[in-house]
Amino acid sequence: MQQAGAPARWVPEKREQTWLAWLFDWKPFLIVICLMPAVGLLLVFLTYPLGLGIYLAFTDATIGRSGVWVGLENFIWLAGDPIFWGAVFFSVFYTGVATVLKFALGLWLALLLNNHIPFKSFIRAIILVPWIVPTVLSAIAFWWIYDPQFSIISYVFVDVLGWRDTNIDFVATAWPARWSLIAANVWRGIPFVAISLLAGLQTIPPSLYEAAMLDGATSWQRFRYITVPMIMPILAIVMTFSIIFTFTDFQLVYAITRGGPVNSTHLLATLAFQRGIPAGQLGEGAAIAVSMIPFLVFATLFSYFALARRKWQQGESND
Numbered sequence: 001m002q003q004a005g006a007p008a009r010w011v012p013e014k015r016e017q018t019w020l021a022w023l024f025d026w027k028p029f030l031i032v033i034c035l036m037p038a039v040g041l042l043l044v045f046l047t048y049p050l051g052l053g054i055y056l057a058f059t060d061a062t063i064g065r066s067g068v069w070v071g072l073e074n075f076i077w078l079a080g081d082p083i084f085w086g087a088v089f090f091s092v093f094y095t096g097v098a099t100v101l102k103f104a105l106g107l108w109l110a111l112l113l114n115n116h117i118p119f120k121s122f123i124r125a126i127i128l129v130p131w132i133v134p135t136v137l138s139a140i141a142f143w144w145i146y147d148p149q150f151s152i153i154s155y156v157f158v159d160v161l162g163w164r165d166t167n168i169d170f171v172a173t174a175w176p177a178r179w180s181l182i183a184a185n186v187w188r189g190i191p192f193v194a195i196s197l198l199a200g201l202q203t204i205p206p207s208l209y210e211a212a213m214l215d216g217a218t219s220w221q222r223f224r225y226i227t228v229p230m231i232m233p234i235l236a237i238v239m240t241f242s243i244i245f246t247f248t249d250f251q252l253v254y255a256i257t258r259g260g261p262v263n264s265t266h267l268l269a270t271l272a273f274q275r276g277i278p279a280g281q282l283g284e285g286a287a288i289a290v291s292m293i294p295f296l297v298f299a300t301l302f303s304y305f306a307l308a309r310r311k312w313q314q315g316e317s318n319d
Contacts, residue, residue, distance in 0.1 A: 056286035063280040074287035084288065087266040090178060091295075094267060095247045098185045102242060105186070106193025111227075113194070114201045124195070131191035139255030142184040146170035146256065174264035177257050181265055184252055189245070193238055200234035201227070240303035247295055268292050 023029055057074060061067030078084045113124060130138065145152055147170075154167035171177040204227065212222045228235075250269040253259070259266035259274060266274070268288055276285020 053286045054290055056282050057290040058287075059283045061282040061286075063277075063282060067283055070283070074283050075291070077284070078287060078291070083263050083266065084271065086263060087268050087271040087288075088291075090265060091247060091267045091292075094178070094182060094185070094249075095243055098182050098189065098246050099239065099242050101182070101186045102189040102193050103239065106190050107197055109190065109194040110197035110201055113198050124198075127194060128191050130188050131195075135188070135251040136255055138184070138188055139252045142180075142187075142252075143256045146180050148172060171257055172261060174261060177261060177265050181253055181256060184256065185246060185249060188252070189242060193242060196234060196238045197231060200231040204230045236303050240299050243299040243302075244296060247299070248292065 056067075058069060058071055059067040060070050060073070109127065113120060113127075117123070144150065148154075148167055151167060151170065153170075154164075157164045158167060169176050170180045208226050208230075209222055212226060217225070247267075248269050249267060250273065253265060253267050254270050254273070257265045259270050263271075268291065272285045272288035272292075274285075275281050275288060279285075
């Protein structure tokens with residue numbers, strides 16, 4: 001029973017919620033509103049160009065003319081084009097060799113930097129320089145290094161050391177030019193692989209190595225049974241990005257060789273640009289670009305299944 005004279009407790013008046021307030025309290029609506037800017041950017045700058053490129057691949061469009069629908073005619077013509085198959089071969093060869101070399105050297109460098117060495121922080125910063133420098137500047141530098149007349153490497157071997165009588169052939173013939181491009185790509189890609197794998201190595205508990213050493217495990221056994229399984233998730237992701245970046249490389253190849261000599265160093269990206277823009281055949285260039293999609297899908301699936309396998313090893317579901 002309420003005591004006499006005690007003040008009555010104030011109860012706020014309950015107002016009826018408007019439809020606008022209810023809408024902004026509804027979680028699905030807030031999710032849609034928050035995602036709209038990102039979805040809009042993706043639609044404008046990713047989905048529309050991709051869709052337009054796929055549509056153009058099935059037309060005979062040229063610069064200045066919209067063209068008509070021709071179905072698979074561009075792809076049928078490319079199936080008999082030796083230059084296209086040469087670009088496919090070099091794209092796969094370029095990606096495979098460069099990726100293997102980048103990961104072998106990058107993993108070795110990451111293992112080295114994971115140890116206690118003098119000036120470790122300074123060395124890590126220096127290693128990032130090839131990755132930070134813009135690709136075009138790197139390509140111009142390598143173009144000068146590979147120049148038939150003014151190459152610094154040829155100058156050292158011919159004029160300084162006297163080991164050769166003629167300048168080194170870097171980009172004048174097919175295979176030297178291919179290996180020169182692979183060397184330039186490896187030089188640029190090693191920092192990305194090394195720093196990424198180094199981050200993964202530093203997440204491994206040192207107690208695992210100490211327990212393995214107490215059990216008599218050798219350095220190779222520790223690397224095989226501890227290091228590799230523990231860095232497998234980041235290894236799969238980094239390899240996927242490396243394959244995608246290498247396979248779609250354009251600036252480095254175009255700035256150094258422009259697909260020459262005699263179309264021997266064309267990647268699919270450079271060949272698509274050459275056919276689509278300078279030659280004006282937009283439909284054919286788009287068809288070459290669309291033919292890159294299966295390779296990129298394969299790289300993405302490789303990453304997914306590698307990560308799914310790692311989740312299974314940890315006792316998690318693969319959903």
